[in-house]
Amino acid sequence: MQTSEKGRAIAPSVTLEISAKAKAMKAEGKSVVAFTAGEPDFNTPEFIIEAAKRALDDGKTKYTPASGIAELKNAIADKLEKENGLKYKPSNIVVSDGAKSSLFHAFAAILNDGDEVVLIAPYWITYAEQIKFLGGKCVIAKTDKKSGYKLTKAEFERVITPKTKCLVLNSPCNPTGVVYTKEELKDIAEVAEKHGVYVISDEVYEKLVFGGAEHISIASISEYMKEHTIVINGVSKSFSMTGWRIGYLAAPEEVAKAIGNLQSHTTSNPCSFAQYASVDAFVGDEGEKFIAEMREEFDCRRKAICAALDNCGYEYIKPMGAFYVFMNIDRFIGKKYNGVAINGSVDFANALLSEGVAVIPGLAFGADNFIRLAYAVSKADIALGIERIAKFEKTLG
Template sequence: MQLAKRVQTLTPSTTLAITAKAKALKDSGHNVIGLGAGEPDFNTPTYIVDEAKKAMYEGLTRYTPSSGILPLREAIARKLLKDQGIDYGADQVVVTTGAKHALYSLFQVLLNPGDEVIVPTPYWVSYPEQIKLAEGVPVFVTGEQENQYKLTKDQLEATITEKTRAVIINSPSNPTGMMYTEEELLALGEVCIKHNIIIVSDEIYEKLIYTDTPHVSIASLSEQLKKQTVIINGVSKSHAMTGWRIGYAVGRKTIIKAMTNLCSHSTSNPTTISQYAALAAYNHDEEEIHAMVESFNERLNYMYDLLIKLPGVTCIKPQGAFYLFPNVKQAMDMCGFKDVDEFSTALLEEEQVAVIPGTGFGAPENIRLSYVIKKEQLQEAIMRMSRFIERHAKI
């Protein structure tokens, strides 16, 4: 049986492949330290779980509108007004089965065959695959390490063609943890307005920031940029709710209506109980979020200080998310590995440390390390990495 061409071109998730191999080693008795996780190691706050239980006991277990329950969409609109000063109506919000599904649905309603989407590298692994599934074309632009891996105005201007439909801005970034400044966003926005380019603003890590500079949504900078932007977000990272699968998209009514219609024929609606759980998350104060961010910041500082001492490893200190994205090109050369995939596989097999090779993010000289584990494990992981490099490089 021949499968559809659209799935034959898909690249398997690097993150999931490494995670699966690490799990197999762990299940066979190896002491594996996983630095590949893309989720907080905190439990979902109790007040959210309690509200989900309450919803179940009250019989709130039936279908909801495809766009999500009205109270949740109103709560999301209030959140955006409070956090970013952007005024949206509930009819400009669609709740989805995770932020990943919001992105998938958005590309499905935006793109016609051959339409181009500008994807700055390094990128989150699913962006190009979702674009291809919508019969679009991902156009990669390298974010240089010297510029904190961020897309510049000149790069954007030079890449736009008559087929360009959208550009993705992910701030804070997965995998780099870098954030765009207001000035950088205004410069990029000026180009997008000039060429009538849709801005896909992935803001899923907006609450996980470790600098005094606040997160800025490009949609907040002008009324015109608000019209050009579709914000993607959710509760997965901010409220430790990855498994609840609640995300959302906010933007023009025409786009949101189209996404809602598409969802009505795909998922019907996001899980009802999860919607009430997310409503509780947005109707509560952010004390638990602050505690989680403080813990991640402590771990970031601890791991970063250890990491930059490794031979042949350089790293820009991230400003948000929960990843470090070191360049290991020199270490690979010292150790005789032909590429980062071979380096990462050997590290897992020999020292039982699971990292994500940068090839899946469009960055073949880097690896992604998640620091959402205990400090003792972070220390042990870096010690094993040091031993691994020194052994192969014969330092």
Template sequence: MSKQLASRVEALSPSATLAITAKAKEMKAAGKDVIGLGAGEPDYNTPDNILEAAWQSMKDGKTKYTPSGGLPELKDAVIRKLERDQQLTYSRQEIMIGIGAKHVLYTLFQTILDPGDEVIIPAPYWVSYPEQVKVAGGIPVIVEAAASAEYKVTAPQIEAAVTPKTKAVILNSPGNPTGMVYTRQELQEIADVCRKHDLWIVSDEIYEKLIYGPAEHVSIAQLNGDAKGRTFIINGVSKSHSMTGWRIGFIAGDSVVVKAMTNLASHSTSNPVTTSQYAAIEAYNGPQDAVETMRKDFESRLEKIYPQLEAIPGFRTVKPQGAFYLLPDVSEALEHTGYTDVDSFAEALLEEANVAVIPGSGFGSATTIRLSYATSMDLLEEAIKRIRAFVEDNWKD
């Protein structure tokens, strides 16, 4: 029997985030004092009211199959959330619940892409965008956003990348790994390009609730009817309500596509986890105090840690406006410490300084590293001290 793997998986790159996080956990299990600034999940537990709702649903016997596209009650909770937060109106037929926003994105690309279709992806990008496009037979078209432009692509950049094969544009605001937020005007200009060339817009808004300073979250679907009609909003409870492990995300968009996605999900996952769906209903319908408490804490950490990071020799960081990541450009540090790339730099940082960061190469950003500040201030400050000592000890003029 042939041991050949299918070409669709042979072409995939492993997740840099999960790989380095796994190595850090191995070192920690072996007794090493490792500080992990890798994986992107809040360090808060899921709020008590959500835990209670999940437990009550199980005691009430709500542990069976649900509709493939999610519980009607959860769809209604999502609809109310979108009305409340974005002033957008959707029907149940335009909503699908999936096993986390990642699964929703995967199912969307499987549904709208044919072999050879192109998807424009701004870089730096979340690691799974290009891989999910590739496994659906599509072609990722990377458009690089410069640090000088706050790591945001412009409408002219997107238009220059459009070809007759372009099917969609991905937007992620607030962004992972950059933490940057697109303004209403920037989104309007991008929406105009997408209208001109009749493109789908995939708007990943999973960090929507984590916004800092004067920045404002605007969904591109809010701009006008045309933008709403061609936009798929992707969101979920993972980051907003510290529910990463519960695996509940949703899509809001064109009903024909959503119906096809639901049909596909019925053959791949049957339904999202029932208990998690009841937890998510409470997350959206219940009090939102914990969401704001967590946001304020992340903002406080950012304000404290950002100047400390900037003080490290050879580090240059665009201050983020959302999410919980910092993306310093370490070009100068690489030059003066003798490392040829960010991968070897991050590996040495883990092995010699016991600090786990994610090399930017996995995000399409070859001169950066990503640090998550979704951990305690004590650990953050200790990690920054270790990184600074590592750089200074290895610095060569």
């Protein structure tokens, strides 16, 4: 059977390839420290599991409205008002089967063929694949050490053209862990308003901020920004519910309506009982208690991995959010592992895997001289993994 041009254009996932190899090695009984996971290594809290069981017992097993049940939309609207200073009506909210799905439907609802979308490098590759698939064109805004790997006003201005439709902002960021301050968001908002550029604000890591960093939604910067931003979020990372597949977005009413309509023809409603369980995640204080404990543990690991990398003299972007460290591998490029040259992040990740450490190549984020280390592993594994990287370096010719 022949695949379509669109089907052929979708890039294979570098992430999945490395993860599959690491899994196969583990199955063979080899010791592998996997810094690859894109999900918290905590169980979903018991009170949420109980809520799902109750929903099943109560027969909440049928179709629901495609854009989500009223109870959950209300709970999300309350959350957005209380935590993010964003006043939305339930009609502004569309619940989905994951933030990834919300992103796809959001791009589909606003992009015309040839519209340009600004991505801030390093960026999550899913944005690029979805945008390309939907006929949009990715335009890459650069960041560097000097800008703290954040989008500056000048760089934003530089990449804007008459075809620019929107900017994708991801704070806290996967893979860099950078978190934008209110002042930085104001700068971005100023440029966006000047040029009439919309913002897709992916806030899935909002609860995982450390060392005094604060998550602020760009939609809360001004009424204008609220009217020109689609806020994307979900329960995956906040409540360790990655497998439950519940995400959501908040958007101006006409956009939310279009997305709801589209969703009714694609995914239809998100899982009924997962929606009911998610209501419990948002109401009451048990959810916040769980998040506080998870955040504290991640912060300890963040400090441990940064200290271990500092000990080895490795360069990395100081993470203030999410659960990733983006490490520079310039010093490894051009060296040889068992006679094979390391020419980029994929070669590096493959060679390192042979020494029992799995990492995600930076190529997956448009940064081939970096690797991503997820510290969703124990402190003992963090120590062992970094020790193995240092040992691996000594074997290079």
